[in-house]
Amino acid sequence: MIDHITPGFALDVLKILGIDGKGGEVVSTAVNVVSKRQERKDIVKIQDRELKPDEVDKIALIAPNATINIIRNYDVTSKKLVQLPQTIRGTLRCDNPSCISNSREPVEPQFSVDKRQPIRLKCYFCGHVMEREDVLRQF
Amino acid sequence: MIDHITPGFALDVLKILGIDGKGGEVVSTAVNVVSKRQERKDIVKIQDRELKPDEVDKIALIAPNATINIIRNYDVTSKKLVQLPQTIRGTLRCDNPSCISNSREPVEPQFSVDKRQPIRLKCYFCGHVMEREDVLRQF
Numbered sequence: 001m002i003d004h005i006t007p008g009f010a011l012d013v014l015k016i017l018g019i020d021g022k023g024g025e026v027v028s029t030a031v032n033v034v035s036k037r038q039e040r041k042d043i044v045k046i047q048d049r050e051l052k053p054d055e056v057d058k059i060a061l062i063a064p065n066a067t068i069n070i071i072r073n074y075d076v077t078s079k080k081l082v083q084l085p086q087t088i089r090g091t092l093r094c095d096n097p098s099c100i101s102n103s104r105e106p107v108e109p110q111f112s113v114d115k116r117q118p119i120r121l122k123c124y125f126c127g128h129v130m131e132r133e134d135v136l137r138q139f
Numbered sequence: 140m141i142d143h144i145t146p147g148f149a150l151d152v153l154k155i156l157g158i159d160g161k162g163g164e165v166v167s168t169a170v171n172v173v174s175k176r177q178e179r180k181d182i183v184k185i186q187d188r189e190l191k192p193d194e195v196d197k198i199a200l201i202a203p204n205a206t207i208n209i210i211r212n213y214d215v216t217s218k219k220l221v222q223l224p225q226t227i228r229g230t231l232r233c234d235n236p237s238c239i240s241n242s243r244e245p246v247e248p249q250f251s252v253d254k255r256q257p258i259r260l261k262c263y264f265c266g267h268v269m270e271r272e273d274v275l276r277q278f
Contacts, residue, residue, distance in 0.1 A: 008160035021147035
């Protein structure tokens, strides 16, 4: 279960995980529901699905307060907060078409993460800044 | 609440309704859950949202067994099955670029509905047939 997702972003989390329902995954989501900790929050529950590290990094970008709870036999067996990475490598493309990471050179895209909310990513190569909405478009 | 949605199609129903969470709507969804009536089903619950007739028509196209339940004070006050229309007018475009409904002529797109599942739509003007996946792409 992914809890305390930034309100309104549950469907983006599903996109990050490549879940659209057609694969038969058993999923439930709650969007903009009242939370104790925050004013509003989103929740995503997925049956039998482990999250890969790069999926967790992507979720952290749009939902930095999210917690990932593993539930077994109705009990929370593990609970941890996502962590915003300092840098993001390889998983996103720079929006600047003339950036060297978009050329044919074998250069892996790389961004430094500005942790103020909403998040901003700065390209390591060309300095181009991507806003959260630019990042969302790549999921 | 929209119940008995074809399993895996809850997110398409949200797309039809223009809901992505960013508008603050309180929404919950269940995807591929076990149902009594069907093997699996999807459910979408939305707070304080009435459905327009053309939205219900679109939902019927992808989820012909869906029921629309109005819940007030925790009680189901009304429950009705969606109905597949015989024809669809105006809300979808024909996929055939040379169809007259895609020209500058003032011709409203119109399709007859083949109710066998999954649904197929036949253009009234050029005879082009659109499959369910073609229809989904327009939502």
